[in-house]
Amino acid sequence: MKVVNVLESLEFSPEKMKKISLFDTDNFFCDIYCLEPGQFQKVHSHEGSDKVYFILQGKGKITVGSEEKELSENDITMAPSGEDHGVINDSDGKLVILVFMAPKPH
Secondary structure: OOOOOOHHHOOOOOOOOEEEEEEEOOOOEEEEEEEOOOOEEEEEOOOOOEEEEEEEEOEEEEEEOOEEEEEEOOOEEEEOOOOOEEEEOOOOOOEEEEEEEEOOOO
């Protein structure tokens, strides 16, 4: 059984958002997104896959479809299949998001 300490897995990059893979199978993935202030994941979509964003640390703006909302620690949201989605750290602090996606896009 694989066990991961999420907080010990955090890594940040000054160039761009850092994605750390925690679990990755043919059907599913679980990543940590680490964003410094001003970093972002561009708005995009995945047909046939749902994505969940769970804010572990900090706050940032999450876009799902035509809505954009500020989420903070312990907030969770989902981008259903085919919906545009993305994130920006528009705060002065670091942003850490636990991300789940299934089925994994191919």
